[in-house]
Amino acid sequence: MNDAHLHMIVNHFPIVGTILGLLVLMGGIYFRSNSIKNTSYFLFIIATVFTVFSMATGEGAEELVEDMPNIGHEIIHNHEELAEKLAIIMYLLGVVSVIGLISNIRNHPKAKFFSYAIAVIAIVAVLLSSKVGTSGGEIHHTEIRPDSVIANSTIKDTETTMDKD
Incomplete structure (x- = not known):
């Protein structure tokens, strides 16, 4: 298993864990339950630990994929910059x-x-x-990029179909 594979495994946990933790925290605040709030805090701490792993494997993943066809330095750099900002917020959230x-x-x-x-x-x-998740997905899923030929042709096909109606 290389860094790109490890990165793909761990990078979803900070996102999903934070969303789940926020939902649980909102429930804890609404019901005024310290037990529920504590559960959300544990979720945030676990999400932060996975953020550390995700950041640690990201650089190695970049080295493996940056020279592949249809993947440029710019799209990876954009993802990396966003990920670094998220990491700071996640470290703060964990602490x-x-x-x-x-x-x-x-x-x-x-x-x-x-x-x-x-x-x-x-x-x-x-x-x-x-x-961050969207920019990471755009690295290999070219169909979700805003400048994608597939995405643009689908939009044009939809507009053409709507014009006919």
Whole structure:
């Protein structure tokens, strides 16, 4: 197994884990349940650990695919830049989630504040992760690129069909 394969395995966990964690956290805030909030904090911490693995395998994956046909340095560079920004947000989310977990366990007066702060960070992470995931998918899935011949011809075919109706 090479870095590209490992990267493909681990890179989905930060995205899916953060989305799931945000949904669980929203439930914990709504139901005012520290147990549910703690579950979301664990999900965020696990997602952060997978972010570390994803970043560690990304460079090796880049080296393996950057010279392949239909894959240019620009599209990989765009994905890498977005991933680095997401990694910073995810590291922050992981650290603040550890603090939120400890504050909940100790019934600290600031525990409620941390739940809202973590929710805001998680929302930013989810929004950014959708861009990172899309830019990563565009590396090999040329059909989802905005400048794709397939995507543009499908749009033109749809417009032509709509014009006929």
